[in-house]
Amino acid sequence: MTVPIISLERVSRVYDMGRVAVPALDDVSLGVQPGEFVAIVGPSGSGKSTMMNILGCLDRPTQGAYRLAGAAVAKLDDDGLARLRSRSIGFVFQSYNLLPRTTALENVAAPLLYQGVGRAERVRRARAALERLGLGDRVDHEPTELSGGQQQRVAVARALVTDPALILADEPTGNLDSHAGAEVISLLRELHGAGRTIVLITHDPDVASSADRQVHLLDGRIAA
Numbered sequence: 001m002t003v004p005i006i007s008l009e010r011v012s013r014v015y016d017m018g019r020v021a022v023p024a025l026d027d028v029s030l031g032v033q034p035g036e037f038v039a040i041v042g043p044s045g046s047g048k049s050t051m052m053n054i055l056g057c058l059d060r061p062t063q064g065a066y067r068l069a070g071a072a073v074a075k076l077d078d079d080g081l082a083r084l085r086s087r088s089i090g091f092v093f094q095s096y097n098l099l100p101r102t103t104a105l106e107n108v109a110a111p112l113l114y115q116g117v118g119r120a121e122r123v124r125r126a127r128a129a130l131e132r133l134g135l136g137d138r139v140d141h142e143p144t145e146l147s148g149g150q151q152q153r154v155a156v157a158r159a160l161v162t163d164p165a166l167i168l169a170d171e172p173t174g175n176l177d178s179h180a181g182a183e184v185i186s187l188l189r190e191l192h193g194a195g196r197t198i199v200l201i202t203h204d205p206d207v208a209s210s211a212d213r214q215v216h217l218l219d220g221r222i223a224a
């Protein structure tokens, strides 16, 4: 039996707003096996970002258990969580989240710095990741000197450079035109083909249909 890479067991996340409590995730259970390509899809306010934050160890459940690659996230302190996150997950965001005034190469190399990889090896691996994404001739460009699609490819290179088991992508095509969006999706499919686990979060049913499995969220619960 394989250990699921993601296991949510009866997870709830309630935002405490003082007089009211907002149940953004309500008793959600979900297992994702290594190598799966899953889309989490649902309308605005359904709890997608809340789930992404929990899956990405950026937030913790108020109830229930989350295990990432077998590790019980609740048992880790903030340092342990940060280590697990940097070792296991590559993030891709809607707004790219690249460091401004910083070259593509330095952006992609940054996660390796946090892992204590030496300078020469960082540069070598960052360059290889950018070349793999067809950006070998853009390594010295800063974000403002790149198109949106190119910036998102830099972000995908950054997500990949640590060789994480899991890629978490939150609306990765949200700011892109249909052509650049399709390119990012085909990149995710390619990474999936190479054995990586992909969790793609989107409100767009078309984008979701590129995954092998869809999980529908509605009002913080998993629908059929």
Ligand SMILES: Nc1ncnc2c1ncn2[C@@H]1O[C@H](COP(=O)(O)OP(=O)(O)OP(=O)(O)O)[C@@H](O)[C@H]1O
Residues within 6 Å of the ligand: 015, 016, 017, 022, 023, 024, 042, 043, 044, 045, 046, 047, 048, 049, 050, 051, 203
């Ligand atoms: N920090 C917060 N404090 C209080 N309530 C919140 C907070 N973040 C989200 N919520 C509420 O939780 C619910 C789920 O929000 P969430 O951001 O997860 O939705 P979403 O599916 O990502 O929506 P969108 O597609 O618009 O990004 C919403 O009702 C929202 O108002």
Ligand SMILES: [Mg+2]
Residues within 6 Å of the ligand: 048, 049, 050
């Ligand atoms: Mg959201």
